[in-house]
Amino acid sequence: MVEPxxxxxRALRADFTDAGYxxxxxxxxxxxxxxxxxxxxxVLPAVQSARAAGSEPTALLARLFLxxxxxxxxxxxxxxxxxxxxxxxxxxxxxxxxxxxxGAIDLRPIDTPDGAFYLAADLxxxxxxxxxxxxxxxxxxxxxxxxxxxxxRRPVHRALDLGTGSGVQALNIAPFADQxxxxxxxxRALTFARFNAALNGVELDLREGSMLEPVAGERFDxxxxxxxxxxxxxxxxxxxxxxxxxxxxxDDLVRDLITGVADVLAPAGIAQLLGNWEVxxxxxxxxxxxxxxxxSGLDGWVIQRESADPAEYAETWLRDGGITPDRDRAAWERxxxxxxxxxxxxxxxxxxxxxxxxxxxxIPDGAASPPQPWHRVEEVTGTLPGxxxxxxxxxxxxxxxxxxALVRLTDTELADHALTVSPDVTEERHYRPGxxxxxxxxxxxxxGFGRTVRADTALAAxxxxxxxxxxxxxxxxxxxxxxxxxxxxVLDSVLPDVRGLVTDGLLxxxxx
Ligand SMILES: C[S@@+](CC[C@H](N)C(=O)[O-])C[C@H]1O[C@@H](n2cnc3c(N)ncnc32)[C@H](O)[C@@H]1O
Numbered sequence: 072m073v074e075p076x077x078x079x080x081r082a083l084r085a086d087f088t089d090a091g092y093x094x095x096x097x098x099x100x101x102x103x104x105x106x107x108x109x110x111x112x113x114v115l116p117a118v119q120s121a122r123a124a125g126s127e128p129t130a131l132l133a134r135l136f137l138x139x140x141x142x143x144x145x146x147x148x149x150x151x152x153x154x155x156x157x158x159x160x161x162x163x164x165x166x167x168x169x170x171x172x173x174g175a176i177d178l179r180p181i182d183t184p185d186g187a188f189y190l191a192a193d194l195x196x197x198x199x200x201x202x203x204x205x206x207x208x209x210x211x212x213x214x215x216x217x218x219x220x221x222x223x224r225r226p227v228h229r230a231l232d233l234g235t236g237s238g239v240q241a242l243n244i245a246p247f248a249d250q251x252x253x254x255x256x257x258x259r260a261l262t263f264a265r266f267n268a269a270l271n272g273v274e275l276d277l278r279e280g281s282m283l284e285p286v287a288g289e290r291f292d293x294x295x296x297x298x299x300x301x302x303x304x305x306x307x308x309x310x311x312x313x314x315x316x317x318x319x320x321x322d323d324l325v326r327d328l329i330t331g332v333a334d335v336l337a338p339a340g341i342a343q344l345l346g347n348w349e350v351x352x353x354x355x356x357x358x359x360x361x362x363x364x365x366x367s368g369l370d371g372w373v374i375q376r377e378s379a380d381p382a383e384y385a386e387t388w389l390r391d392g393g394i395t396p397d398r399d400r401a402a403w404e405r406x407x408x409x410x411x412x413x414x415x416x417x418x419x420x421x422x423x424x425x426x427x428x429x430x431x432x433x434i435p436d437g438a439a440s441p442p443q444p445w446h447r448v449e450e451v452t453g454t455l456p457g458x459x460x461x462x463x464x465x466x467x468x469x470x471x472x473x474x475x476a477l478v479r480l481t482d483t484e485l486a487d488h489a490l491t492v493s494p495d496v497t498e499e500r501h502y503r504p505g506x507x508x509x510x511x512x513x514x515x516x517x518x519g520f521g522r523t524v525r526a527d528t529a530l531a532a533x534x535x536x537x538x539x540x541x542x543x544x545x546x547x548x549x550x551x552x553x554x555x556x557x558x559x560x561v562l563d564s565v566l567p568d569v570r571g572l573v574t575d576g577l578l579x580x581x582x583x
Contacts, residue, residue: 075266079162082154084270087180087189089153090128094182097137100129112197114138136164136178139198141171177210181239184224184461185246188271191263192237202393208263209236209314218297218345219243220463221426223471227292231335233282233328234298236314238264238275244295245273252276254285257313282317282327286335294332294342300325301388302347302422304413309406310392321417322349322359330366332429339433341471342369346427350378352418357448360423370432370445370474374520375425376452384422385410430471441478456521466519469576476580477573482566486544490537490569490578495519498531514577522575529554530565537578543569 086092098106105116118138124130131150134140147156147165156172159165166175177198178191192210196203209215218240228249232241235253241264245251253275255261261277268275278285299317303309317324325346332342348360356378364371379387389395389406396403434440457463477485495517500509512531516522526534529550536546547561554561572578 074262075269076162077269079154079158079164080266080269082158083151083162083164084189084272085153086128086151087132090132090150092129092132092189093180093187096129097133097180100124100127101133109137112195114197132178135172135174136176137174137198139173139194139200141173143171147172179210181211181242183219183243183246188242188273189267190237190239190242191266191270192239193263196393203312205310205312206257206259207312207314208257208260211237211239214297214345215239217426217458218295218343220458220461221343221428221467222295223293223341223343223464223468225293225468229289229291229337230293230295231286231289231291233286233294233296235264235275235277236260236297238267238277240295240297241275242267242271242273244293245275248293250276252278252286252289252291254278254280256281256317260313282324283331283335289335290337290340291335292337292340294335294340294344296328296342296344298324298328298344298346300346301391302349302384302413303388304409307406307409307413309409312392315388315391321413321419322347322422326359326363329363329371329427329429333368333431336369336429336431338431340431342427342429343467344427344429346425348423349414349417349419350421350423352420356421356423356450360427361446361448364429364444364446364448367429368444370430370471372428372430372446372470373425373448375423375448375450377424378421378450379424380421381411381414381419382407384414428467428471432475438479445474445478451520454521455519456517457519460518462518463520466576469519469579470574473573473576473580477570482562485566485569485573486547486562487542489539489542489581490573491539491581492534492537493577493579496534496577498526498535514572516575516577519576522577524568524572524575524577526568527564529556529561530568533561533565533569534572534578539581 101117101120105120108116118140121130121134121138126149131146135142135150144156151159163175165172176191177194180187181190190211193208195210224247226247230244230248230251232253235241235255238253241251241253253264258279261279264277299315301315302321303316305320328344336342350356360373385407389403394402394406457466497515499513499515501511503510512526514524514526514534532550533546548558551558551561573580
């Protein structure tokens with residue numbers, strides 16, 4: 072990748088626009104099966120579909136920049152009529168060999184809730200068939216998409232993307248941030264980010280440097296980071312890929328980020344990160360991450376999505392680095408042994424992966440600080456209904472708003488609120504055959520994190536009546552009259568669950 076040339080970038084943009092190079096057009100053109108195969112990093116079905124589409128401009132662009140296919144000079148000219156194949160080669164976008172012309176980088180449209188952008192990154196292993204280079208600049212992958220889907224899209228003044236790589240997160244947040252600062256240790260990554268900013272007509276303040284150093288003393292309303300969190304054995308001879316490996320021992324980099332990010336967060340600021348954390352022998356699965364939250368000085372919420380044992384972890388990251396037992400058994404065994412030895416040296420029994428949200432509470436003038444920070448660490452596995460449908464970040468935002476409101480409400484005050492059941496909540500009742508009373512009642516959230524909550528009949532009755540008119544106390548009085556219990560006994564039994572349901576967005580507090 073060479074530094075962006077303004078003329079070339081403009082011409083490229085115009086070619087994309089004229090061709091209608093978009094996610095929708097690609098899906099329409101390539102078809103659902105090839106698109107699904109692409110999601111599994113298999114390009115062959117998509118190459119076949121794109122070739123069958125002949126000289127259709129999006130098909131030609133896809134073959135060049137998405138699928139690693141070879142085009143004739145005439146086809147490359149047809150794909151890039153304004154830029155031209157020769158200028159594209161000079162700009163480092165195409166490379167030529169005896170067989171024809173191919174894309175030198177991956178360049179694809181990315182959809183966001185605020186519109187689409189184009190993203191350039193290095194070609195991945197699926198298109199080149201080779202292990203990636205040490206200084207590989209990552210395109211949009213599963214982790215990048217996840218962080219983008221989690222990022223709270225609330226208008227902010229200043230936002231930071233730490234470890235920006237291609238700039239994908241920075242471009243994702245640019246529509247709702249007045250200023251975006253994006254940092255990276257790797258100059259090569261910043262060249263891609265600069266190219267992508269120019270291609271999309273977005274202003275990014277790009278800075279080279281490690282971790283929080285380039286922004287020391289500054290404040291941000293939003294910090295996002297998909298950091299190089301992979302735990303890699305040191306002094307092992309294994310390739311240290313800049314995109315995944317920050318050069319520190321164990322999970323120190325993620326710890327340092329979690330415990331240090333408060334320094335750059337403005338009041339009410341949110342930091343959203345992905346990470347890995349080790350579980351050490353004799354400790355509970357969340358002890359270390361709990362300690363990091365405590366040391367952050369912030370409100371914090373960790374959702375562990377996966378856990379791998381040391382061997383599974385080693386296999387995943389060896390394969391990610393292009394080392395497989397079929398390609399090179401000796402390298403596979405050396406690398407595998409190095410990973411196991413590294414984990415053993417620290418007594419690591421498992422490695423967790425998940426989402427970390429940190430929040431600096433905004434304490435209104437004159438209000439007392441909460442007695443202690445709000446911390447929540449949980450495991451949420453399986454498919455999330457809000458993923459890929461735009462429903463994850465609203466669920467994160469709802470929880471942050473609810474926990475701030477709830478911390479200021481005593482039980483009596485909460486009971487005086489008229490709550491509303493979220494429209495995506497359904498209730499399931501399971502009966503023993505022939506029984507008139509349900510054995511199990513489950514409240515199920517249809518969007519967001521897809522929470523399910525076991526409810527007894529009192530809680531189900533209260534939730535079922537929360538239509539925004541009656542307060543929880545009034546509803547409890549009605550339930551008490553029907554069941555022969557005291558109103559306060561009903562309230563005592565349901566209020567802890569009501570708090571949980573509000574925190575998770577199944578019940579909503581009235582808007583102020
Ligand atoms: C996993 S990639 C994330 C790229 C992109 N933000 C995304 O979401 O796809 C991590 C990025 O962190 C950068 N990086 C590595 N070590 C770093 C450090 N010590 N400080 C800042 N960035 C670093 C890498 O160069 C890489 O671009």
